[in-house]
Amino acid sequence: MMILVMAVLAVFTFYAFIFVKNQIAREVLGFTGVLLLLGAVGLTTLNFNAHWGMKKVTTTQTKNIYSAAPDQLPVKLLITQEIGTKADDYVMVYRDNANDKQAKAHFVPNKSDMNQLIHTIARYEFKAVNQATVTTETTRWRFDSDLSRWLFGFTGIDGSLVKKEHLVTLPKQGWQAMTAKEAQAMQAQMAAKMAH
Incomplete structure (x- = not known):
């Protein structure tokens, strides 16, 4: 499921930076998407390397x-x-x-x-x-x-x-x-x- 979450966050981040016209909304949504995507990648890495969640x-x-x-x-x-x-x-x-x-x-x-x-x-x-x-x-x-x-x-x-x-x-x-x-x-x- 985490792969699907990362894919959705990547699409969300791309959409926020490319298609949102309002600069403040674009930056808030875009950087929120980047942070969430980095968090998802970090949790997946922790699961693989340190068995986080296990x-x-x-x-x-x-x-x-x-x-x-x-x-x-x-x-x-x-x-x-x-x-x-x-x-x-x-x-x-x-x-x-x-x-x-x-x-x-x-x-x-x-x-x-x-x-x-x-x-x-x-x-x-x-x-x-x-x-x-x-x-x-x-x-x-x-x-x-x-x-x-x-x-x-x-x-x-x-x-x-x-x-x-x-x-x-x-x-x-x-x-x-x-x-x-x-x-x-x-x-x-x-x-x-x-x-x-």
Whole structure:
């Protein structure tokens, strides 16, 4: 709607400066149109650059997760692969449901969605809890009023991602986090022990 407002103000300003005969009326209407047009452009710029008329809305979702290791193993595993070297960001392998036959990778970066790639992080921690969980906290820009939505709805930034954080919380007792290579080595050791 703001584009239509700016177009109307531009036509109004043009009309005031060109077609109004009375000099005082021309200057008052013309400069009023210029000021209103500059205000509309300024508000649109503020909306694009500083998210004026918007607020951050955060949603949180927590669900249980289950070991990536087979049920026969005495220890429960979270298999991790760090993304980068100092990012504290991981791809993690676990099962979503206790009866899933295979564990699957989670938080694999989507290279085709640059906004999500930049603003998403996944990490893990050990705490004194009984059940392993993953908590996803998503923060998005939302219009803070119906007026803002009406004026700036054309921008397409409503719902744009600010940040998305996945936190896997593991019990201190009975769980381990390790890389895929470490998990394979552990399985080989367990198989060798069982063979003897």
